[in-house]
């Protein structure tokens with residue numbers, strides 16, 4: 501099924517009040533931010549989408565695909581849901597190399613394109629300051645390398661049209677580029693974030709309060725520019741981080757760029 505859009509039909513907040521936002525549709529290629537203080541219900545919203553809730557979760561929300569109730573088999577079988585999730589606490593446990601893992605994943609998706617491994621690694625290496633080698637065992641990848649690899653893998657190999665991201669702020673990757681990469685592949689992306697680089701690069705963000713969707717804010721052009729500039733600072737910090745990691749010295753000259 502070609503998933504063009506998903507719709508969240510509002511349910512109830514933690515106090516049993518109907519959510520302010522009654523209907524929210526997210527289309528292919530859009531990135532929706534999810535913001536709100538701790539305990540406001542961000543993860544719960546993402547989880548409702550992951551489960552394709554039909555009034556059967558604590559919030560009583562309902563999720564529609566292309567405006568319709570999704571087929572039962574799609575709800576029951578996680579493989580048929582085609583929803584990819586990326587979270588902060590992600591570690592590879594498999595005892596295999598990056599190349600073996602990517603080939604296995606591509607095979608399981610019946611993708612037999614030459615050079616697919618190199619393509620994913622090349623993309624991943626655009627997102628991380630610490631290059632990944634295809635012979636590297638998965639288990640020794642750093643947090644930033646793992647997440648970069650997963651983002652590139654989702655963009656190139658996984659055919660999940662919906663991507664749910666639970667905070668990638670401290671992941672040590674070029675976040676702005678990572679989100680652009682995913683949405684550029686025509687995916688529906690939802691990202692929980694407190695990070696202005698990410699929150700302001702989305703087209704809209706839903707504000708959560710007391711477990712309910714309080715309002716949807718459209719991002720202004722000015723905010724998008726703020727996000728782009730913050731992203732430059734972010735990438736610069738990443739670069740400085742790598743220099744320190746590899747034992748280099750930093751000088752005040754490095755600061756001239758942004759001060």
Ligand SMILES: Nc1ncnc2c1ncn2[C@@H]1O[C@H](COP(=O)(O)OP(=O)(O)OP(=O)(O)O)[C@@H](O)[C@H]1O
Nearest residue numbers: 512513514537538539540541542543544558559711
């Ligand atoms: N609509 C709701 N109705 C009832 N309970 C809810 C609702 N939304 C969230 N909750 C409950 O509130 C608690 C906090 O929700 P959740 O973990 O989703 O918040 P969060 O914003 O992701 O928090 P954090 O930023 O700390 O991760 C959870 O126990 C969750 O089950």
